[in-house]
Amino acid sequence: MSYTHPGQDDTVFVKVYLPTDTWNGRFQMVGGGGWQAGLYLPSIMGMTAAVGQGYSTISTDAGLGSQIYPTDWALLSPGNVNLYLLENLASVSLNDASVIGKAVTASFYGEAPKYSYFTGCSQGGRQGLMLAQRYPDAFDGIASSAPAINWSEFFMGDTWPSFFMNSLGEYPPSCEISAIQDALLDACDGLDGLVDGIISDPNKCLFDPMSVVGQTFNCSDFGTEREISSVAATIVQATFQFSGAKKTDNSSLWFGPNKGAILSGTTTDPSMIPTICSTNGTCTAGNFDFASDWLKYFILKNASFDFSQMTHAEYEQAFHMGVQQYTSIIGTNDPDLSEYKARGGKILGYHGLADSLIPTNGTLHYYDAVTALDSNVHDFYRMFLAPGLRHCFGGDGPYPDETFDSMRKWVEEGIAPDTLNATSVDTATVINRPLCPYPKLQYFNGTGDGTTPKGFYCA
Numbered sequence: 001m002s003y004t005h006p007g008q009d010d011t012v013f014v015k016v017y018l019p020t021d022t023w024n025g026r027f028q029m030v031g032g033g034g035w036q037a038g039l040y041l042p043s044i045m046g047m048t049a050a051v052g053q054g055y056s057t058i059s060t061d062a063g064l065g066s067q068i069y070p071t072d073w074a075l076l077s078p079g080n081v082n083l084y085l086l087e088n089l090a091s092v093s094l095n096d097a098s099v100i101g102k103a104v105t106a107s108f109y110g111e112a113p114k115y116s117y118f119t120g121c122s123q124g125g126r127q128g129l130m131l132a133q134r135y136p137d138a139f140d141g142i143a144s145s146a147p148a149i150n151w152s153e154f155f156m157g158d159t160w161p162s163f164f165m166n167s168l169g170e171y172p173p174s175c176e177i178s179a180i181q182d183a184l185l186d187a188c189d190g191l192d193g194l195v196d197g198i199i200s201d202p203n204k205c206l207f208d209p210m211s212v213v214g215q216t217f218n219c220s221d222f223g224t225e226r227e228i229s230s231v232a233a234t235i236v237q238a239t240f241q242f243s244g245a246k247k248t249d250n251s252s253l254w255f256g257p258n259k260g261a262i263l264s265g266t267t268t269d270p271s272m273i274p275t276i277c278s279t280n281g282t283c284t285a286g287n288f289d290f291a292s293d294w295l296k297y298f299i300l301k302n303a304s305f306d307f308s309q310m311t312h313a314e315y316e317q318a319f320h321m322g323v324q325q326y327t328s329i330i331g332t333n334d335p336d337l338s339e340y341k342a343r344g345g346k347i348l349g350y351h352g353l354a355d356s357l358i359p360t361n362g363t364l365h366y367y368d369a370v371t372a373l374d375s376n377v378h379d380f381y382r383m384f385l386a387p388g389l390r391h392c393f394g395g396d397g398p399y400p401d402e403t404f405d406s407m408r409k410w411v412e413e414g415i416a417p418d419t420l421n422a423t424s425v426d427t428a429t430v431i432n433r434p435l436c437p438y439p440k441l442q443y444f445n446g447t448g449d450g451t452t453p454k455g456f457y458c459a
């Protein structure tokens with residue numbers, strides 16, 4: 001079904017799925033991902049799973065259509081952002097969907113849902129926190145993982161490696177970046193007590209990419225042996241944790257991904273250091289439109305902006321403009337969750353320590369800000385750190401598959417989860433490990449074999 005906000009020239013589509021005779025008395029809204037508010041394939045899969053478990057469920061497209069990028073809707077004309085649609089994406093359509101979903105549920109079954117829940121990761125994780133911040137009455141419980149909060153900061157931060165390469169005029173091949181990452185993993189894997197290919201405490205990793213300059217490696221991209229260059233090491237160093245986007249005076253603008261995050265890409269988790277190489281081994285700048293579209297269309301409002309020519313002063317200025325213009329619309333980092341706490345709401349989520357797309361430290365920065373206002377934050381909001389997990393899913397670390405059910409149990413039975421189970425997805429041997437709620441981290445005392453929870457503890 002569709003609806004409009006009269007005068008705003010929008011058409012918002014929502015879909016509601018209702019189990020005919022297996023309704024469990026509960027309502028669940030499924031969030032979106034990337035630039036999509038919902039109703040894309042993963043949302044539909046989430047709705048299908050929810051309806052299979054007896055939930056009535058809804059998802060919304062926020063009136064944006066089904067495009068992967070905002071290219072078609074971002075600008076009304078050069079210089080003029082479609083703010084109504086941005087607000088639909090940011091917040092308005094979320095509350096709409098909760099109202100519509102609950103009303104359709106009540107009219108179909110003749111009674112209102114006993115409990116209402118929201119679930120999402122990335123864009124969906126941001127949506128969950130926006131609902132808690134701005135529409136505290138909408139949901140009893142929210143599963144919010146790897147949230148795309150600090151929206152303008154993290155998008156600008158994601159463009160930093162590309163900007164940095166442009167400023168050097170150097171574009172190392174992904175095999176070289178991978179070789180540095182492999183050396184980092186060798187150096188830091190065991191610091192958490194277990195050599196398993198997963199870095200569970202990135203802060204302990206003091207690996208310096210410059211230390212492997214000159215080492216040879218086999219480049220799978222070209223089938224040749226190469227040496228790690230100081231340029232590639234400099235780029236990796238500039239991308240990682242404690243570095244990240246910088247001002248012209250070298251002070252920090254935003255967090256980089258943790259050491260151990262994979263900087264070379266996959267289809268669902270694009271390369272942080274995008275380069276395009278020909279078979280003879282020469283490379284040029286690749287694209288990371290997912291992030292640079294924010295800069296181009298929303299901050300600079302210029303569809304033909306040439307990112308490759310940007311100066312450092314312009315980068316710093318654009319970073320500031322983005323925060324200034326959009327934080328109140330879509331920043332989603334208001335740390336005052338007192339109204340949500342007061343209505344008895346619970347928020348539970350995870351963030352992968354190997355997330356390169358949305359830096360884990362941005363989420364922890366927010367969590368710290370919430371904690372500064374309410375030292376009892378643990379009573380209603382817990383964020384579990386997932387070692388080796390990339391953005392929302394994927395990577396060598398196990399996946400927290402019981403996030404939603406733990407949240408529901410917390411809401412309905414008052415059982416707060418002290419750990420969150422995670423199960424490996426693609427590994428030959430299935431491993432199960434307990435994730436720890438921030439500020440605790442997961443460590444291993446050496447008593448098990450690493451495939452079962454035995455030997456893991458939170459500290």
Ligand SMILES: [Ca+2]
Nearest residue numbers: 189194196198
């Ligand atoms: Ca390890």
